[in-house]
Amino acid sequence: MIEFTGRLSALRHPQYLHYWLGSFASVGATQLQVMGQGWLVYEITKSALALGYLGAAASIPSIVMTLFGGALADRMDKRRVLMTTSLITGSL
Numbered sequence: 108m109i110e111f112t113g114r115l116s117a118l119r120h121p122q123y124l125h126y127w128l129g130s131f132a133s134v135g136a137t138q139l140q141v142m143g144q145g146w147l148v149y150e151i152t153k154s155a156l157a158l159g160y161l162g163a164a165a166s167i168p169s170i171v172m173t174l175f176g177g178a179l180a181d182r183m184d185k186r187r188v189l190m191t192t193s194l195i196t197g198s199l
Contacts, residue, residue: 133196141165
């Protein structure tokens, strides 16, 4: 078995290890989706401008929602926020 030391010592805790592995898989899948969407848009349109529109369409809502979500999350139970947002993300 791998022995985790130093920066990786938190991975010794099974619950955190499961959370970390799930987050790693989720982020990896999201990045593959973003890359695939960009590739598809460029292959269909051959337009860098269309690719830029795709990036803006994905980024602007995230930036706006982060501002409101951060303020709201500061007022709520952190565990409940994490569980709720993970469930919503998983259902999408």
